Amino acid sequence: MKKVILSLFSHNAHIIARYMLLTHALHETGIKIYILDLTNKLEGEIDKYAKLYKSKHTFTYININQCINRRKSFNKKELNKILNHFNKTDPTPVCSSTNFISEFTTENNIDLSPAIKQVKEDYLKIFLIKLLEAIDLLNIINPSIFVYACELDFSTRAYIAASNFNGLKVISMQHCEGNGEEYEQLPILADYYLAYSPYNCKKLIEMGVGKDKILFSGMIENDKIYTNNINIRNLHNHASPSNDIGKRIESSKYTILIALKPNNTKKYIHLNKKVIRILVEFSQNNPQIVVLIKLHPNDKDDIQKISIINKQFISDSIFIIKSSCPLTDLLKLSNLFITFNSSSIVDSHVINTRTIVIDEDDGKWPDWDFYKTFNKVDIKILELEIINE
Known part of the structure; x- marks a missing residue:
């Protein structure tokens, strides 16, 4: 076998x-x-x-x-056998270059070579x-x-x-x-x-x-992750409030999904609160619309402990979705997807959900405009862009 x-x-x-x-x-x-x-x-x-x-x-x-x-140790026979194998097949050194350290120590008359040698030897032994x-x-x-x-x-x-x-x-x-x-x-x-x-x-x-x-793998039409049908009746297990979320989505004229940033920095918390307020106000003026606020996968599922969630945000049109709920399932239920620069753009591209990307790029992500499938807007005009959609 x-x-x-x-x-x-x-x-x-x-x-x-x-x-x-x-x-x-x-x-x-x-x-x-x-x-x-x-x-x-x-x-x-x-x-x-x-x-x-x-x-x-x-x-x-x-x-x-x-x-x-x-x-805790190894014998010389084992060591020689391994080193001989990799000396023949892989000339790449175990440790990275230390040229920058050498330049610094030379300029300051510091001799770190014994310490560097010891670190390399310890590193190699552990490895x-x-x-x-x-x-x-x-x-x-x-x-x-x-x-x-x-x-x-x-x-x-x-x-x-x-x-x-x-x-x-x-x-x-x-x-x-x-x-x-x-x-x-x-x-x-x-x-x-x-x-x-x-x-x-x-x-x-x-x-x-x-x-x-x-x-x-993953960008094909028959990928099971993207083609499995979600049971909308089970969505209440992932939502707060959980009552009638399935019926509410089915009866609504339009469903908006927002994927939040992780709530682990002041900048991200500020951005999350800002976009939630915009969507809450928009929902109050358009009661026929349902808004799904999806927590980031890095956040815990305990919605009550998320600092950005205020009770005033939740209504019969606003639902907080746990981080454990697969984003792809929610995309299939949504007419419009709002996100920051993140890998979720790939999912929306595959599922072909209309997407707005909030232009708050921190430089970590590649040029997602490569896909040419979404509108990129400043958060200040987000509500106007939603209306235009």
Whole structure:
């Protein structure tokens, strides 16, 4: 029986959701799937999405702390075998360049070379121990393929190196938004990459990934994440107030969906409050319209504890939607989608929901105008733009 390991380092909803779909599809072909939790904190999140996509019995969950024997050291034979392998196949140094440190210390007559040497040696020792632990686990499971998302944390790097050492194929499942310009700084470590958008594919090619090494997923019409029909009667489980939200949407002439920024900085909280006030006022003047205010995935589901939510905002036309509710389900119910610069633009593009993007770009995101499918407006004229829509 062929075996595949899917590794997880973050609670990114798209990655976990696609893993669940992947486990379901591979399970039907007789392939054994292991989901490797590199943080030891994602079991609840994985279980939630497994139930949502009915993939609960299609994979084996592995908590990294419970499945490997922790090493404290390594012998010279193991060390030489590993170093000889990577000296032949990977000339890339383990540590980044320290030229900038050398220039600073030279100008100030400071000799940090012994400290830098020690840091490199300590770094290498820790990495080699993690690498040996990864090799141990791969030898136990004996998979054919190792899959990781785009995060290149210490543990993921160790498993990529261990996969290389064991001769496994490595696949990188990228985030749906493509991670913008940050991709250009990532090394090419996988045999194959999955691209979720034209922009993502373009960036991978610019990095030097061959077109024959790029696989597509997520931007196709039969993608289950985008074509699963939501049961509007179950929407009350995600909403506040929960009473009659399904009937209210069905009876309304128009439904507006707003995706908020995460409530973790003063700037974002200010922007969220500002756009909520605009929509509340607009709703009061247009009672036939329903407004769905979707919390950011980084926010907790406890609506009562979100500082931006005032009781005065909630009415029979205004509903606060929990962060756990899939955005794509809400997009299918909405006539108009309002968002800031974010990866949600990809979802609205795929589902073809009319979209307004509030022009408050912090420089993190790529040029989403690439899609040419939305209006970009200043928040000051948002209400006017909604009326024009």
